[in-house]
Amino acid sequence: MDLITRTSSRIVALVILFFGIYIILHGHLSPGGSFPGGVIIASALALTAVVFGIKKAEMFIGERTAHIVEGLVALALCIMVIFEFFIRKMLLPLGTQFQLFSAWEILTLNIVGGVMVSMALILIIYLMIRG
Amino acid sequence: MIGYIILILIVATFLSLIVRRDILPIGAIIISFLFLVFLAAGSGIVLFEFGGWEAPFGIVWAADKLSMMIAMLVTGIASLVAVYSLRYIKERRHRYYSLLSLMTIGMLGVSLTGDIFNLYVFFEIFSISSYALVAFFLDDYAIEGAFKYLVAGSFATTMLLLGIALLYGSAGTLNMADLSSQILQTPMFLVPLALLITGFGLKVAMVPFHFWKPDAIEGTPSPIGAIFTAVSTSIGIYCILRVLFIFSLIELNTLLIVFGVVTMVVGAVMAFMQDNIKRLLAYSSISQIGYILLALGLGTYLGISGGLYQLLNNAIANALLFLSIGVVILYSGGRERLSNLSVKNNILMFCFGIGALSIIGIPPLAGFASKYMIYLAAWEVSPPIAAISIIVAAFTLAYYLKAFSCVFLNPRGRTEIKGIPLIMLIPIIILAALCIILGILPHLGLYVVEPAVQALTNSSGYVAAVLGGG
């Protein structure tokens, strides 16, 4: 890729990454949540992989790591679901507007789900680029 | 209670991707089968409310006897296939097993849920994992079949989503019991129902929509072919039945009869012309689906029980045929053409013969009882249809005779199969024994089928049980 793309995407990728994290963290207060946030995070990595090459992208997170993290996070999600809905039998709480740390259960579910989605998409991107 | 089954299966799927132990998904599928048998022995409708939300508001799983029968069929055949595949699949086995258990999750969810959008979601889980399983071998046939199946299947599921959207727009609810109490018999409701039936019909492979099935089955591993012909069609037929009866649209019966007869005839004629053994079995299963649709369309009590019994027998016999033909193909080096596939093994010959005779409907075997019920029911409604179905049975006999004599009786270029591993033989022998036992004692099968028929015809009881809370 040429100089302009490389220089600008160095900044833009970071911005996209932080925007994804923001979307995940505010999932219980505003539209968004784990899936859109995870997709945005993965798109930051896709930009890196397209512009700087797949080697550079794998320095951030490798394929093997993504595999393992995704499996672990999926298991954690299962355990949380068992705990929340089958044992405690409680409904999810309502968040307070403009307060980040207001609904712990939804926040943790969102973070776990976001990590899972982004890992899955990163795996898909790697597989597709390699062919 | 039934929510836990899915949870066990999901945990096993994800764990098996990390630790790569095949025993986890196999064990989970077998455990869920035993659990369902235990649940089905109880009486009434089993309800499970997710998150404690009550019926019209939250997602509710409601398992009546019909759902239980289908769910037991799914997990039973899936556990036999899972055990069998231990020796059939040589490489990337952890992926195969996680996809297989994902497919089981999808089919189980479809058969147990009481919410129509949840049904769509589980239908998609089942479809996506089955597309991936069709493409599992990654050779030319597999990729071609997988793409065809993917396009047809996702077209079908998008149709389903369209139908569900229109239903929600006109009735304002997604719970199936609530929908059936809100529904008005106006022409407006026929549009979403037509979309739903088209979508499910594409999955069942009834005749105008059957083009994907032979190609998909030609490319799959044989055990997955067993699941396709035996179980996934049962799921599609279950969905059609659920939709028709929950909306008490018995007038659509004529349509089912027409589709059934056409499917039956076209499937049999196409099967006769095939040269590839897997394609022949695929067309034969399409033809058998015609019988089931016809019997269910007749609408009489005898017809419905004959149809559901035929569903059960057809699943067992088709699974038996595919599992035994899988051993044949595996040991003769991947050859599938009838002209050069010829083996010698007495056990396989016996089991394949039992399966074929049961599908044709020869008296001492399982298929006879159900086919006889279908003939009787068809004779009551209109004698020409009964005559057509008997002629199609003769066709079935003809093409199975051709396949049997080509594979097992042809003396030229014969390969002798020796030392089949026990883990592959046991599922085949269990299925063959089921065929014989159900043939000698048909009331054992009716013991499972009768409550399902009663649950199906008593749709107001279903609505009352779901909306009344459990």
Add this chain to the structure above:
Amino acid sequence: MIAETYITIVALIVLGIYCLVWKSNLVKKIIGLGIFAKAVHLLLITIGFRPGGIPPIVTPQNLQTFASLSVDPLPQALVLTSIVIDLSITALALSIAILAYRHFRTLNTKNIRRMRG
């Protein structure tokens, strides 16, 4: 406003099905599938829409009037679920198309053996 949306939805559905059935390029078929699915998503959202409705976010201020003012949140949840499913189907379809290209050296269904459906 709503009438135009419905016309758009019908046009998109027809376009998607046309693209899915009559185009012979694998990638174009996948695009057609995507258009069809997106049209259905748009239909779901439009069914839940109410002119002048507020976004379905519950706050202490609008707790009393929420049900009478907001648009229907259920179709939005359904569409989110359906988008995730659509994403996985598209990913699988594209990877099968990549494999098909590598095996047959073409993306045209007319040149791929027997693949005409």
